[in-house]
Amino acid sequence: MATKEGREFDLVVFGATGVTGQYVVEEVARIYKEENIKWAVAGRNVDKLRNVLTESANNVGEEGSLDGVSVIQVDVKDEDSVYEMCKQTRLVLNTVGPYRFYGEPVVKACVASGTHHLDVSGEPQYLEKMQLKYFEEAKEAGIYVIGACGFDSIPAEMGISFLKQKFDGDVNSVETFMSLKNGPKGSKVNFGTWQSAIYGLAHASELKSLRKQLNDTLFQEPLPKSNFPLKRRGVLFKSDVVNGWCIPFLGSDRSVVLRSQMFGFNYLKERPVQVQTYFHLSSLLACLVTMFMATIFFLMASNKCGRYLLEKFPGFFSLGTFSRGGPTREQVKDNSFTCTIHGEGWTEKLTDPTDQHKDKPDKNLTIVVKGPDAAYLATSIFLVHCGLTTLKDEDKMPGKGGVLTPGAAFAKTSLLGRLQSRGIDFIVNDP
Structure with missing residues (x-):
């Protein structure tokens, strides 16, 4: 069943089996019902992804509640699989780093498929390269690419x-x-x-x-x-x-x-x-x-x-x-x-x-x-609620898309209130 934007999912957590990804999955698990979002997890190993969902449900006190969450097999080195993931969702929360090596293929696929992209990179070269290279394309696609959505920065x-x-x-x-x-x-x-x-x-x-x-x-x-x-x-x-x-x-x-x-x-x-x-x-x-x-x-x-x-x-x-x-x-x-x-x-x-x-x-x-x-609990809260703000407060964000910093993207949105509530x-x- 598609969302009102014609996508099956509102958000996908990519890299869910990583250390940061696990905490991000748990944060989504805490809030997805009240926020009324449909979501999925993605990564290379389907069995490990299912284990992450099981562990996450147990860790947040919702045993068995994530059985219906979809699992998508994606390898960041396989551009076709990355694109297939991106076109199924309105937004990708990308935790696959280091972003110098693995970030750009996901940004590229998101821009091509008209999908918002957020990550937790603290790597200035990657962040500034993405803004230089994809700002106009993201703006034309009407989507936001926003890095540094974790403890950095x-x-x-x-x-x-x-x-x-x-x-x-x-x-x-x-x-x-x-x-x-x-x-x-x-x-x-x-x-x-x-x-x-x-x-x-x-x-x-x-x-x-x-x-x-x-x-x-x-x-x-x-x-x-x-x-x-x-x-x-x-x-x-x-x-x-x-x-x-x-x-x-x-x-x-x-x-x-x-x-x-x-x-x-x-x-x-x-x-x-x-x-x-x-x-x-x-x-x-x-x-x-x-x-x-x-x-x-x-x-x-x-x-x-x-x-x-x-x-x-x-x-x-x-x-x-x-x-x-x-x-x-x-x-x-x-x-x-x-x-x-x-x-x-x-x-x-x-x-x-x-x-x-x-x-x-x-x-x-x-x-x-x-x-x-800072590295895991706060970072997962930051990333997930930046993502929800992007989905729900687009009318309060500047312009109609682009590659932005968090301060530029979220200054006039509800993000501060969301973070305070968590x-x-x-x-x-x-x-």
């Missing part, structure tokens, strides 16, 4: 959106401070994320050319320069905002947020904000150890032999943080994240986004985003 993107809503004035700049808290059993992250980081760093030189092409084609009007530029802090500093030691955050948040600001300024005539991103650690010693390990990682990822060793021994070179098996359920349930976002600006609000304030900023606001385990807190931190 929903807390930062929607946190900044929330801050701008509450600021009541013009925001000049924001600084984000990410903090992760592990439970007594520690934490692990799956090998795919580690591999993405290795090859993202190895090919970082690609970004300069990609960004020039993006600026030449999609973002032709450069962001106006503020009279009060936001300076990047040092490689190690103690912040008054979070009352602790911090280092630069090397994830994709800043690059994703900047593209949101460029889209808003070029296409929606919105005033952009400056942004810097940092990582808040528990102590000065933790910062020093992290910096030391990051230096080793950078040196090794820059050559073929080093990359081989990093992939061969992920646990050793990450001090046990990354593994091929991923975390236990006990580890995941005790972990959490906090993203503190500090904004500065003016009480006065200027009409033209190119006009610049002449006086120093006279206002500041800090908001805090909190949630459960235990993601957005809090104004009153002084």
Whole structure:
């Protein structure tokens, strides 16, 4: 039976047998009845897909409730099978990474079949390449391709959106401070994320050319320069905002947020904000150890032999943080994240986004985003509810399609409320 759009399914979880995919399936299982959606799971191994459904039903307390969910056999290396999957559904939630290797065939098939595509990539080269290559095609097809819909970079993107809503004035700049808290059993992250980081760093030189092409084609009007530029802090500093030691955050948040600001300024005539991103650690010693390990990682990822060793021994070179098996359920349930976002600006609000304030900023606001385990619980909540928002709030999203960042796509939708209803807190931190 087809949906009103002529598709059999509203959404398909692709890569459902992976570590992240399992948690995404469970999140869909919790809400699909109340949201009245028809869905399916997809991947290479049909038996494993059925096992995922059985385990997911048990884990969410709905034993046997997923027996009717369809299973689609798809191999990301088989373009025909990917296209066949895409044309059956309105939206694909893609958890098959690293996206540098496996992402584009799914995006290409979604664009060709007129299907929305969301993923949880935190890989700037992949994200920016997809926007450069498929923006116009996706727009013509009337569909949205939105990456970074996981821990990278929903807390930062929607946190900044929330801050701008509450600021009541013009925001000049924001600084984000990410903090992760592990439970007594520690934490692990799956090998795919580690591999993405290795090859993202190895090919970082690609970004300069990609960004020039993006600026030449999609973002032709450069962001106006503020009279009060936001300076990047040092490689190690103690912040008054979070009352602790911090280092630069090397994830994709800043690059994703900047593209949101460029889209808003070029296409929606919105005033952009400056942004810097940092990582808040528990102590000065933790910062020093992290910096030391990051230096080793950078040196090794820059050559073929080093990359081989990093992939061969992920646990050793990450001090046990990354593994091929991923975390236990006990580890995941005790972990959490906090993203503190500090904004500065003016009480006065200027009409033209190119006009610049002449006086120093006279206002500041800090908001805090909190949630459960970042890599799996929070990421699955983010991805699934970004997907539901795309299906149900298309009239509130900008334009009629395209390859967008989350901040550009969801700023005026119901996503914030959806996330809050699933235990993601957005809090104004009153002084």
